[in-house]
Amino acid sequence: xxxxxxxxxxxxxxxxxxxxxxxxxxxxxxxxxxxxxxxxxxxxxxxxxxxxxxxxxxxxxxxxxxxxxxxxxxxxxxxxxxxxxxxxxxxxxxxxxxxxxxxxxxxxxxxx
Numbered sequence: 222x223x224x225x226x227x228x229x230x231x232x233x234x235x236x237x238x239x240x241x242x243x244x245x246x247x248x249x250x251x252x253x254x255x256x257x258x259x260x261x262x263x264x265x266x267x268x269x270x271x272x273x274x275x276x277x278x279x280x281x282x283x284x285x286x287x288x289x290x291x292x293x294x295x296x297x298x299x300x301x302x303x304x305x306x307x308x309x310x311x312x313x314x315x316x317x318x319x320x321x322x323x324x325x326x327x328x329x330x331x332x333x
Contacts, residue, residue, distance in 0.1 A: 226252060229264065233273065234282075243281035250284050258289035268292055274299075 230251050237244045246254075251273075255261040260271040273287050274295040280286045290298075 226261075237282055242275075243283075245281045245283035246287075254284070254287060254289065260289050266292060 227248060230248050233251075234244045234246075254273065255264065258271070263271045266272065270292050271289050272292055272295050273282065274290045275282060276286050276288065278295075278299045278301075
């Protein structure tokens, strides 16, 4: 298919797969989300442009888990759940507080 928007869809889907992120959007859903946002022509990965971000930067790319946001906002949200390991320089996942609270509650119930 020679439609440039379809090519962008395929590229984004492939990038998500390469990052190990599940993709649950059909082309028409992806296009509808972008059209509804009013930022279809402002897509990109540079400052001031718009991207399709996942809520909390977790979960799949799916109709109910994405929103169109500025690149800067997406980068900030993506970095909130990560912390820099001072020794190795690598990023380690930091679980959200709500998840930790749930885990502790289940642990208490199990130990009771």
